[in-house]
Amino acid sequence: MFKAPSDSSDSPGIEPQHAPRLAEANPIMTAADDVIVIVPTYNEAENLEAIAAAVRAHGYRLLVVDDGSPDGTGEIADELVSTDDGIAVLHRESKAGLGKAYAAGFARALELGGEVLCEMDADFSHDPADLPRLIAAIDEGADLAIGSRYVPGGGADDWPWHRKAISSGGNRYASLMLGIKVKDATAGFRAFRADAIRRLKPETCDASGYAFQVEMAWRASEAGLKITEVPIRFRDREAGTSKMSSSIAIEAMALVTRWGWQRRFGRSSRSVDQ
Numbered sequence: 001m002f003k004a005p006s007d008s009s010d011s012p013g014i015e016p017q018h019a020p021r022l023a024e025a026n027p028i029m030t031a032a033d034d035v036i037v038i039v040p041t042y043n044e045a046e047n048l049e050a051i052a053a054a055v056r057a058h059g060y061r062l063l064v065v066d067d068g069s070p071d072g073t074g075e076i077a078d079e080l081v082s083t084d085d086g087i088a089v090l091h092r093e094s095k096a097g098l099g100k101a102y103a104a105g106f107a108r109a110l111e112l113g114g115e116v117l118c119e120m121d122a123d124f125s126h127d128p129a130d131l132p133r134l135i136a137a138i139d140e141g142a143d144l145a146i147g148s149r150y151v152p153g154g155g156a157d158d159w160p161w162h163r164k165a166i167s168s169g170g171n172r173y174a175s176l177m178l179g180i181k182v183k184d185a186t187a188g189f190r191a192f193r194a195d196a197i198r199r200l201k202p203e204t205c206d207a208s209g210y211a212f213q214v215e216m217a218w219r220a221s222e223a224g225l226k227i228t229e230v231p232i233r234f235r236d237r238e239a240g241t242s243k244m245s246s247s248i249a250i251e252a253m254a255l256v257t258r259w260g261w262q263r264r265f266g267r268s269s270r271s272v273d274q
């Protein structure tokens with residue numbers, strides 16, 4: 001299990017009016033140990049060991065959130081935890097959706113003292129080698145860094161045309177309905193400053209599935225947080241099977257439509273401070 005978070009209350013006091021603006025003059029690098037990468041898993045037995053090794057190679061901590069995978073992913077996670085202090089696992093009883101898994105994962109990662117909390121899939125669609133670039137964007141002042149397929153340099157090269165169409169159509173619809181300026185609001189490769197997570201309260205999100213990503217991007221943009229999109233090349237999974245289903249896509253469409261109508265004709269938006 002993880003070490004207890006260190007107490008930062010003994011940090012030296014700096015007179016704000018005389019001190020240089022350290023964040024601008026000399027960006028503070030997040031220590032690797034202060035980063036927790038949250039990886040939700042459902043039937044990822046073929047991928048978990050390799051993804052854990054890739055995260056730990058950077059020195060980042062790993063939190064696996066497993067929803068009672070029948071293929072033994074949870075047991076593999078337990079083995080990893082027993083040999084590495086930098087790995088933790090949160091076992092949940094049954095498959096409750098990516099959004100609920102992340103909400104629970106963020107709550108645990110905050111308890112564990114993470115300063116930068118990342119989201120990453122277990123299937124290598126998100127390249128762990130890109131994690132330092134997301135964290136660098138946080139160090140440079142972003143509250144939320146999104147690994148984006150839709151900024152110059154990003155892409156999803158090996159996706160078939162229909163996956164590309166669903167993804168870009170979903171992003172356009174979210175931007176039209178919600179006014180989100182983010183180019184890749186459905187992306188699931190992200191880094192958040194811990195304070196941003198405390199403010200956005202993921203545990204109060206409506207979405208259980210992938211719409212969670214849109215809801216969090218929307219909340220972040222409504223809250224005026226600084227969002228930086230970092231280009232990434234998304235790759236198709238090589239091992240294991242996709243959990244994407246028509247019911248997940250329908251939930252996303254229905255929720256974005258409902259939020260859009262509420263935004264235009266009802267409550268202006270769901271305040272994150274409620």
Ligand SMILES: Nc1nc2c(ncn2[C@@H]2O[C@H](COP(=O)(O)OP(=O)(O)OP(=O)(O)O)[C@@H](O)[C@H]2O)c(=O)[nH]1
Binds near residue numbers: 039065244
């Ligand atoms: N804990 C948990 N993890 C989930 C759930 N659904 C999906 N995941 C995980 O979330 C990540 C993304 O799911 P994928 O099946 O890869 O979905 P996707 O990336 O949109 O689809 P593909 O491109 O087809 O792989 C993977 O690590 C999954 O194991 C869930 O209900 N609970």
Ligand SMILES: [Mg+2]
Binds near residue numbers: 121123125237242
């Ligand atoms: Mg995937």
